[in-house]
Amino acid sequence: MNHSAATASQTKATAFQNDPRVAEAKRLIAEALAEHTESLNAVAEPDPELKDAYQGFIADYAAARGGPPLWPYFASGLGNGPYVELADGSVKLDFIGGIGVHGCGHSHPAIIEAGIDAALEDTVMQGNLQQNVPSVEMLSRLIELASQSGAPLEHGLLSTSGAMANENALKLAFHHNQPANRIIAFDNAFAGRSIALAALTDRPAYRNGIPLAIQVDYLPFLDPKDPAGSTQQAVAKLKQLLARHPGKYAAFWAEPVAGEGGYYAGSHDFFAALCGPLRDAGVSIVFDEVQSFSRTSKPFAFQHYGLDEFADIVTVGKITQVCATLYRKDFHPTAPILSQTFTGSSSSIQTGLETLRQLDAANCFGENGSNVTRHAYFADQLERLGKKHPGLIAGPYGEGMMIGFTPGDGSLDQAKLLMNILYDLGLLGFLCGAAPVRLRFLPPPAITTHEHIDAAIALLDAGLTEFAAKRV
Numbered sequence: 001m002n003h004s005a006a007t008a009s010q011t012k013a014t015a016f017q018n019d020p021r022v023a024e025a026k027r028l029i030a031e032a033l034a035e036h037t038e039s040l041n042a043v044a045e046p047d048p049e050l051k052d053a054y055q056g057f058i059a060d061y062a063a064a065r066g067g068p069p070l071w072p073y074f075a076s077g078l079g080n081g082p083y084v085e086l087a088d089g090s091v092k093l094d095f096i097g098g099i100g101v102h103g104c105g106h107s108h109p110a111i112i113e114a115g116i117d118a119a120l121e122d123t124v125m126q127g128n129l130q131q132n133v134p135s136v137e138m139l140s141r142l143i144e145l146a147s148q149s150g151a152p153l154e155h156g157l158l159s160t161s162g163a164m165a166n167e168n169a170l171k172l173a174f175h176h177n178q179p180a181n182r183i184i185a186f187d188n189a190f191a192g193r194s195i196a197l198a199a200l201t202d203r204p205a206y207r208n209g210i211p212l213a214i215q216v217d218y219l220p221f222l223d224p225k226d227p228a229g230s231t232q233q234a235v236a237k238l239k240q241l242l243a244r245h246p247g248k249y250a251a252f253w254a255e256p257v258a259g260e261g262g263y264y265a266g267s268h269d270f271f272a273a274l275c276g277p278l279r280d281a282g283v284s285i286v287f288d289e290v291q292s293f294s295r296t297s298k299p300f301a302f303q304h305y306g307l308d309e310f311a312d313i314v315t316v317g318k319i320t321q322v323c324a325t326l327y328r329k330d331f332h333p334t335a336p337i338l339s340q341t342f343t344g345s346s347s348s349i350q351t352g353l354e355t356l357r358q359l360d361a362a363n364c365f366g367e368n369g370s371n372v373t374r375h376a377y378f379a380d381q382l383e384r385l386g387k388k389h390p391g392l393i394a395g396p397y398g399e400g401m402m403i404g405f406t407p408g409d410g411s412l413d414q415a416k417l418l419m420n421i422l423y424d425l426g427l428l429g430f431l432c433g434a435a436p437v438r439l440r441f442l443p444p445p446a447i448t449t450h451e452h453i454d455a456a457i458a459l460l461d462a463g464l465t466e467f468a469a470k471r472v
């Protein structure tokens with residue numbers, strides 16, 4: 001949408017942004033950035049002289065947080081593509097990106113420039129009461145992308161976290177389907193860390209001591225080993241639930257590709273078989289794309305599986321930098337149930353917009369788009385490694401730029417062992433799933449090349465040799 005119409009008038013802000021001194025300052029920063037990042041193109045050991053200070057950061061964090069970090073990652077603030085420099089001077093190959101956040105990798109020049117543009121805006125934060133123009137552009141672009149293949153998603157609102165986007169989705173679904181008070185989700189679902197979402201998330205440990213805020217029933221997910229049988233099972237369970245609690249379900253909640261739950265891919269047939277009866281029963285359909293957005297053959301995984309007609313509410317986050325809840329017109333609330341002081345920082349909005357541009361520029365999407373071709377390449381390499389290290393890799397699993405495998409016996413201990421071996425070798429991947437526990441990678445879709453995947457595979461190869469010797 002371009003409302004800049006043919007007029008000679010411009011605001012003082014536009015004049016400031018276009019001031020040649022600003023352009024020159026940006027040019028100098030870009031030049032310095034290129035020089036300082038150039039050598040960050042392979043994993044590297046820590047600098048021994050920075051080790052003590054680094055141990056100090058870890059100790060300070062542990063003291064402030066009341067326990068050690070999940071892993072000792074404290075970055076220096078500079079990187080190059082998927083390579084990131086840590087504050088001890090080591091360089092890691094970052095194939096997890098803060099769990100799917102850094103879609104353009106580290107220190108991407110266009111993202112830095114967008115960040116500078118945001119820093120030149122008058123305020124750091126934007127919210128429901130006061131928004132700058134890029135906020136409108138971001139929301140409009142997300143709606144445009146979500147509805148591009150027919151999903152009737154016309155409205156939305158931005159928010160600062162995936163959890164808040166999902167809270168807003170839950171509110172919309174309950175409000176629309178009142179007085180229904182139950183949700184249907186999948187085994188292993190993960191939706192975020194608020195009280196309501198802790199009830200929806202299928203991890204009892206994450207709601208230890210927390211009262212159940214909503215009533216949730218669970219369906220089994222698609223089993224890749226038995227697609228037809230598992231679909232039948234899920235549909236049978238769904239029908240049983242709909243009959244047991246008629247009129248009580250406000251929403252069906254689905255991650256099209258199960259993320260934290262273990263990188264289980266969905267399919268058109270599986271979801272279509274469930275969405276039909278759900279539609280008939282008047283249950284709203286919510287696709288949580290906080291992790292899957294931008295990682296499959298289409299911007300949204302519900303589009304990848306051809307489920308556009310079923311999308312009532314869709315949430316995005318992580319890679320979009322600012323999160324959002326997108327919804328059908330008829331879900332627009334009739335009471336003031338949605339509002340936030342912060343909808344995002346100026347920086348998250350401008351860098352989110354730039355990330356969307358970069359994803360397009362990198363040809364991520366399409367049946368032969370780079371998300372699909374890089375998945376095939378990565379999956380082949382993992383299969384090859386699986387043959388070289390029998391019994392140590394099962395899979396691969398996932399879709400596109402969400403890819404994982406089950407290490408060893410699938411236990412938490414073994415997955416952690418391999419994750420930590422890889423961390424020390426310089427490859428960042430993270431755990432997901434419960435039984436089995438998997439190791440997953442979320443390579444940055446806008447910049448990952450086959451050479452980066454080769455580098456990851458070489459580290460994994462070395463890591464698996466060490467893992468074979470150390471696991472019990």
Ligand SMILES: Cc1ncc(COP(=O)(O)O)c(C=O)c1O
Nearest residue numbers: 161162163190191192259290291
């Ligand atoms: C599918 C899904 N939904 C929601 C969330 C929560 O997002 P946030 O951590 O930004 O609140 C996550 C985070 O991992 C997620 O993977």
